[in-house]
Amino acid sequence: MLLDGGIGEYEDDSEYAPSGCVSFLTIHQSKGMEFPIVIVDSLGSVPRKDRNDLLDGIIDKFGHKDEFEPLELTKFYDFWRLYYTAFSRAQDLLILTANETSRVPSKYFRDVYEELVNYSNNAVDLSEFNFKKIKDVNLKESFSFTSHIAVYETCSLQYKFYKELEFMPVRAGAMLFGQLVHQTIEDVHKAILRGEEKLVNPDSIGKWFDLNYSNLSKSTRTYLGEPQRRVALEQVLRYADKQKNYWNQIISAEVDVSLVMPDYILEGSIDLIRGEDNTYEIVDFKSEKKPDVFSDVERIERYQNQLNVYAYLVEKRMNVNVSNMHLYFTGEVNGKPTITFTNNKKNIDTTISNFSKTVEKILNREYNTFSDSLKICDSCDFRFYCNKK
Numbered sequence: 001m002l003l004d005g006g007i008g009e010y011e012d013d014s015e016y017a018p019s020g021c022v023s024f025l026t027i028h029q030s031k032g033m034e035f036p037i038v039i040v041d042s043l044g045s046v047p048r049k050d051r052n053d054l055l056d057g058i059i060d061k062f063g064h065k066d067e068f069e070p071l072e073l074t075k076f077y078d079f080w081r082l083y084y085t086a087f088s089r090a091q092d093l094l095i096l097t098a099n100e101t102s103r104v105p106s107k108y109f110r111d112v113y114e115e116l117v118n119y120s121n122n123a124v125d126l127s128e129f130n131f132k133k134i135k136d137v138n139l140k141e142s143f144s145f146t147s148h149i150a151v152y153e154t155c156s157l158q159y160k161f162y163k164e165l166e167f168m169p170v171r172a173g174a175m176l177f178g179q180l181v182h183q184t185i186e187d188v189h190k191a192i193l194r195g196e197e198k199l200v201n202p203d204s205i206g207k208w209f210d211l212n213y214s215n216l217s218k219s220t221r222t223y224l225g226e227p228q229r230r231v232a233l234e235q236v237l238r239y240a241d242k243q244k245n246y247w248n249q250i251i252s253a254e255v256d257v258s259l260v261m262p263d264y265i266l267e268g269s270i271d272l273i274r275g276e277d278n279t280y281e282i283v284d285f286k287s288e289k290k291p292d293v294f295s296d297v298e299r300i301e302r303y304q305n306q307l308n309v310y311a312y313l314v315e316k317r318m319n320v321n322v323s324n325m326h327l328y329f330t331g332e333v334n335g336k337p338t339i340t341f342t343n344n345k346k347n348i349d350t351t352i353s354n355f356s357k358t359v360e361k362i363l364n365r366e367y368n369t370f371s372d373s374l375k376i377c378d379s380c381d382f383r384f385y386c387n388k389k
């Protein structure tokens with residue numbers, strides 16, 4: 001299981017020593033870390049017997065220089081450098097362990113190993129140690145509005161399942177539809193930015209769309225029926241036709257922006273930044289019909305908070321002023337497909353303050369709030385576990 005899953009990977013960089021758990025690490029993984037107690041196995045190892053082709057090549061290239069260490073001793077130096085790393089990870093107590101046979105531990109460890117107190121004879125009194133606490137890791141976690149804050153605020157229990165326990169959503173089809181529309185619109189924008197506006201035509205868009213669908217369906221192992229694919233392609237074609245007179249305003253597309261905050265890293269992926277007359281505007285695409293501004297107030301407010309976060313990131317990182325923020329609904333057929341918000345510093349500051357408060361709850365693992373919407377509960381992947389419905 002370790003080999004298949006990647007023995008060279010950490011389970012969690014931000015919590016290398018979870019409370020109540022024993023951390024299993026390779027010697028390479030343990031570099032730079034310290035633990036109160038370290039148990040080292042692999043005492044049957046011996047220095048490598050032969051040089052390899054890579055080392056021979058290095059020696060041939062640099063062998064004319066003065067020796068830093070005698071060549072015939074290099075394999076022993078490498079061997080002890082490796083185990084020095086392992087042994088020096090211990091802050092208070094180092095334990096050497098082996099499945100003892102005639103050849104284990106190897107002769108390189110035996111002299112030291114046999115002199116040690118035998119732990120199994122209860123000869124070690126742990127009360128004589130004043131064990132240090134595990135050191136805190138200074139890594140900050142990254143949070144975005146759509147992937148973290150919106151999920152947590154919808155239902156903290158749902159957030160725990162998706163983000164901490166890493167369950168995958170069941171409704172992958174809806175996600176695939178949105179990704180397909182977004183990626184093909186991104187292809188349109190990239191062609192414009194390359195100065196290849198002539199490529200933005202139904203034939204090219206159709207080819208980009210088909211390629212994106214092929215790649216996404218293989219990577220997600222989910223598929224869309226022909227009617228769904230046709231609707232998704234129509235959304236992209238309709239967008240390209242309506243916006244063709246505004247291509248000259250595009251500044252950049254699919255912009256990943258991050259900002260280091262006091263307790264976390266704020267992240268955002270902005271679909272489109274456009275501008276005219278020294279102004280910057282942000283556009284976020286939604287592959288759905290435009291919501292009703294009266295009956296869907298809560299959803300629109302959530303989208304506005306998302307745009308507030310993006311405006312904050314752009315202004316802080318790019319040192320520019322954002323004048324307006326737009327929601328573009330690609331599923332809108334007849335009416336105006338956009339909802340526009342004017343930049344309001346007070347609203348943005350409030351959004352960022354609330355964002356930080358929610359992050360604090362997540363970092364404290366406060367998973368005690370639930371959705372009060374029966375509609376959300378009806379479609380929740382964990383409704384049978386929660387039983388709130």
